[in-house]
Amino acid sequence: MLHRLESLESCTYDGMDMTTRLKRKQQYYVVQNNNPVELCASSLPQFQGLIGNNLGSGQMVELKRPEDFLGTDDFQEFVNLPVAGPEFGYSEKLDLAPPEAAADYCISWTSSCQITTLNTAVMKEEREDMILEKMESTTGSGRASFNKRKAEAVADHKRNKGEGEGESEVKTKCSTEISRNSSKENSKASEVQKPDYIHVRARRGQATDSHSLAERARREKISKKMKCLQDLVPGCNKITGKAGMLDEIINYVQSLQRQVEFLSMKIAALNSSVELSVENLPMKEFPAYVANFPAAAKLPEMAGLPCFELNPLQKESVKCMLNESMHPPQTEGIASASVSISEQSLSSSSMTQLQPFSTWNMDPQGLYNMYNMGFH
């Protein structure tokens, strides 16, 4: 048994040398479905030789088994396995993650040309595992899979002996079965057999039909976005799991909305309590602010407001203006403009006048600085 293993190992190495030749052959393989095994076999003359030479007596004993299954479906299945090989030529990305299906052994032979040498070691191990498995398993499937490999060797042998015609019929008949079997077999193997146009690397143990792939892509997008949200919401680093994260996000959004409500209520209450409000408009916004008012055109000199410092007399006059504007304004445009502007100027001045603001003593520029600094 060990001897055989070693022999097979050496076979694989030789098989690696055939990579380019196999690739070309596999293209032909697709076109002609007549004798797939022939193509496969013909492309590996050395391989055959090795099989013939290295498979010792121990091998011969097991070669007899496939003959027993000649008439059965198992053998047909086995014979058709090589058919699956050329299909690999279609999929650009052959992810040969260690497959466990029985057919993978043959698949590995034909696909070895496409995979890089990195995978070859994996394939080798798989083959060894498979052989060990099959040697020990007594189940029908195991036997069939084991026999599949052996039958291929047998087929090669037989072709060498010139008996390929009868087999080719069997092979073509069973070509339909292999597709069925492949679908029945693990989804892990199916990733190798079905051509994938999206070229997503399917991981081990995951289905590879287009629906599941699309779902998986979507799920990954969502998990990415959840990570971004995790950065936004404070205190989410410890929480794992989408449900908990979503709960946290919902709580945070609710708390933020409540905070906005509370603050607007606070501003409303403070608004009513303080007679003269403090406007913290940025100074450079004043011209734009003034321009928005319909009466701005009538008060071009007001644009110069931000730059001046109110002396007490001016403050008094502005205050009077404000008081007057409290009454129903006669001329709406001017009054509204004057009210707003006077409010602003008054706000800067009120800082110095009203008791709570007496400590500030700030000019408009200082107010602006305060406003800016408050945000940093």
Added chain:
Amino acid sequence: MNNPHHMNPRSLKSRFTTRFLRALTKIRAQKPISSSSPTEIFRRYRKIKVAADKSMAYSVRSRKTWSRAMLWKLRSRSHRRRPVKTKFRQSVMKNTKTTTTTGEDGVGFGVEASELRELVPGGEAMDLCNLLDETAHYIKCLTTQVQVMKKIADFYSL
């Protein structure tokens, strides 16, 4: 003189701040400040809240689904009895990438996703993927809003 902490005039914060302050002054200009009855305060609170939402939505314009939905809501509130509502809603819905909002996108997303949809304006018409995007932007805008309003409230209370 150039302030070293000059705020970026194009940033969301500055845009919201200017709009909100303008709205505040308008609100104060509308009514006499002297009244401080609870109903007045409540009315003022409503106005201020609406002004805050409006200024935030206008700062974001139509770039985000939630801002569009919020603007539509505000407009429909002001034009309450107009039959234009349905047309507005359709146009808003068309702008949003409406997909069937099935809860099957991920495992166990259904309940929380529906809750989130209620919170975020315009969330009903979004699939989970876009909903998460909108939520992120909405959270960012809400935090800005809260910051600015806090500063204003602090200035008022001082």
